[in-house]
Amino acid sequence: LSTPFRLEVPAPVVEEMTARAKAALPNECCGLLAGYIERQRDAAPVGRVVRSYALTNAAASPVEYLSEPREMFEAIRDMRRRGTDILAVYHSHPDADPVPSRNDLDRNYSTDVVNIIISLKDGAPRLEAWWLWDAGYRPADWRTVEN
Numbered sequence: 001l002s003t004p005f006r007l008e009v010p011a012p013v014v015e016e017m018t019a020r021a022k023a024a025l026p027n028e029c030c031g032l033l034a035g036y037i038e039r040q041r042d043a044a045p046v047g048r049v050v051r052s053y054a055l056t057n058a059a060a061s062p063v064e065y066l067s068e069p070r071e072m073f074e075a076i077r078d079m080r081r082r083g084t085d086i087l088a089v090y091h092s093h094p095d096a097d098p099v100p101s102r103n104d105l106d107r108n109y110s111t112d113v114v115n116i117i118i119s120l121k122d123g124a125p126r127l128e129a130w131w132l133w134d135a136g137y138r139p140a141d142w143r144t145v146e147n
């Protein structure tokens with residue numbers, strides 16, 4: 001399997017995701033990260049996040065999430081207007097490790113976007129990023145960048 005892109009997330013966006021995860025307790029939070037993919041001469045393409053979209057968890061549950069369809073539609077439309085693409089989806093696990101659940105695999109938005117999971121199980125937030133498909137998942141290459 002080739003890596004579609006390496007994800008770079010600005011530090012303020014990481015802070016926003018963890019803040020939203022805490023604010024949504026006891027339920028899961030969810031959202032989207034948008035940006036653009038930069039082709040590299042000698043390395044994997046880089047996905048640079050430039051904007052985040054907070055979505056309502058329509059499931060309002062501590063063990064699953066369902067992106068509110070209308071907000072999802074509006075976010076995608078805004079991305080299109082700005083010439084950006086969806087690079088990642090994120091959600092939180094209030095009481096579980098930051099690894100995909102069976103539900104997460106079944107409801108995966110796309111095999112071409114990174115799945116970020118924020119775990120609050122151990123108090124201090126733990127973020128992990130994954131590529132998901134129907135039968136499994138593997139770690140995604142990502143890092144936090146300044147500004």
Ligand SMILES: [Zn+2]
Pocket residue numbers: 064091092093099100101104117
């Ligand atoms: Zn999950």
